[in-house]
Amino acid sequence: MTSYELRTIGRVESTLVERERAPKQGFEGAPDAWLVFAAELADALRDLAVGDEIWVLTWLDRAQRDVLSVRPRDDPRNPETGVFSTRSQDRPNPIGLHRVRVVGLDGLRVRVSDLEALDGTPILDIKPVLAGGR
Amino acid sequence: MTSYELRTIGRVESTLVERERAPKQGFEGAPDAWLVFAAELADALRDLAVGDEIWVLTWLDRAQRDVLSVRPRDDPRNPETGVFSTRSQDRPNPIGLHRVRVVGLDGLRVRVSDLEALDGTPILDIKPVLAGGR
Numbered sequence: 001m002t003s004y005e006l007r008t009i010g011r012v013e014s015t016l017v018e019r020e021r022a023p024k025q026g027f028e029g030a031p032d033a034w035l036v037f038a039a040e041l042a043d044a045l046r047d048l049a050v051g052d053e054i055w056v057l058t059w060l061d062r063a064q065r066d067v068l069s070v071r072p073r074d075d076p077r078n079p080e081t082g083v084f085s086t087r088s089q090d091r092p093n094p095i096g097l098h099r100v101r102v103v104g105l106d107g108l109r110v111r112v113s114d115l116e117a118l119d120g121t122p123i124l125d126i127k128p129v130l131a132g133g134r
Numbered sequence: 135m136t137s138y139e140l141r142t143i144g145r146v147e148s149t150l151v152e153r154e155r156a157p158k159q160g161f162e163g164a165p166d167a168w169l170v171f172a173a174e175l176a177d178a179l180r181d182l183a184v185g186d187e188i189w190v191l192t193w194l195d196r197a198q199r200d201v202l203s204v205r206p207r208d209d210p211r212n213p214e215t216g217v218f219s220t221r222s223q224d225r226p227n228p229i230g231l232h233r234v235r236v237v238g239l240d241g242l243r244v245r246v247s248d249l250e251a252l253d254g255t256p257i258l259d260i261k262p263v264l265a266g267g268r
Contacts, residue, residue, distance in 0.1 A: 002256060004193050006138040009226050025264065043202040044226070047219035054218075057229055059138050068177040084188075084260035085181035092143050092178065093258045095191055095229070099268050122136060124227045126218035130159065133267025134233050 006059060008122040009044075010037035010108075017119045019062055024073060025087070026098050026114035033115040035123055037108045048102055048110060048126070056098040057125040058117050063094035096121070099129060140193060142256040143178075144171035144242075151253045153196055158207060159221070160232055160248040167249040169257055171242045182236055182244060182260070190232040191259040192251050197228035230255070233263060 014033035016022045023030045035056065037045055048054070067090035071078045083091040096117055104111030148167035150156045157164045169190065171179055182188070201224035205212045217225040230251055238245030 002142045004140040004142075004195070004256070006140055006227050007199075008136045008138075025268070027266075027268070041202070041226070044216045044218045046203075047216040052219070055231060057227070057231075061138070065141075068175070069180075082178045082180040082182070084178045085186070085262055087261055087264065091259060092175070093140050093191070095259050097189060097191075097231070097261060122138070125225060125229050127221055127231060128219055130221065132161075134159070134161070134231075 006124055008059070009041050010035055010123040012058065012115065012117045012119060012121040012123065014115065014117065014119040016116070019118060022118055023116045026100060026116045030114045030116040032103060032111060032113050033117070035110040035112060039108060042108060045110070048105065050102050050105060052102045053129040054100060054102060055127040055129055056100055056112065056115065056123065058096035058098065059122040059124055060089045060094035060096045061122055062118065063089040063091065065092055065094060067091065095124065140258055142193070143175050144169055144257040146192065146249065146251045146253060146255040146257065148249065148251065148253040150250070153252060156252055157250045160234060160250045164248045164250040166237060166245060166247050167251070169244040169246060173242060176242060179244070182239065184236050184239060186236045187263040188234060188236060189261045189263055190234055190246065190249065190257065192230035192232065193256040193258055194223045194228035194230045195256055196252065197223040197225065199226055199228060201225065229258065
């Protein structure tokens with residue numbers, strides 16, 4: 001397998017600290033959180049505005065990478081399912097995909113709504129949500 | 135900056151070979167393509183079905199990682215814009231985010247609709263699209 005090197009561009013600051021207590025998806029009652037970026041990224045950030053809907057891509061650094069199937073939502077009643085048909089954190093490349101809204105801006109800090117990522121989670125990328133939720 | 139190692143889990147097989155000729159988004163006339171997975175991933179794939187709508191995450195290996203602002207859609211009339219407010223391939227972590235539909239299955243090969251990724255692009259992850267396009 002070829003491998004590539006991801007660089008952490010920032011970190012999540014959140015009141016969520018325990019995986020077991022975090023919502024599984026942002027729309028399931030996750031809190032607002034800060035995205036805190038490295039200073040050298042200021043130019044990439046400069047056009048973000050309050051109200052923007054964005055994709056936040058994170059590295060789920062507390063996930064297990066050797067897991068190929070799970071019982072969805074950690075529910076033992078669910079059948080064992082290949083991870084590519086689930087949103088499990090545990091997967092070969094544990095990249096988190098979060099759709100959130102920008103609710104505040106303060107220099108290198110961006111406040112977003114409904115983020116289920118844990119405190120300290122590395123941020124990989126930010127993209128605008130396109131028409132039709134893409 | 136902390137860094138993490140991504141592992142290529144498969145490759146795109148597509149008729150698209152030149153970046154200049156590829157559509158910028160899958161819904162802008164991109165062709166069907168194959169996702170070809172490494173044999174050790176069979177268990178992660180096993181529940182994918184024709185008709186599923188999925189997110190394909192790729193590593194855009196021909197992108198430039200030192201670009202922080204661009205003129206969107208390579209149009210010189212557009213103002214220089216921070217890459218986190220654009221879907222430019224060129225960005226610190228060039229992760230491609232593609233919403234496609236499974237249209238065929240053949241062992242470790244998954245046929246999908248409307249994929250703008252170039253032939254040979256490394257695949258990082260597959261996730262189901264949730265309700266509301268998340």
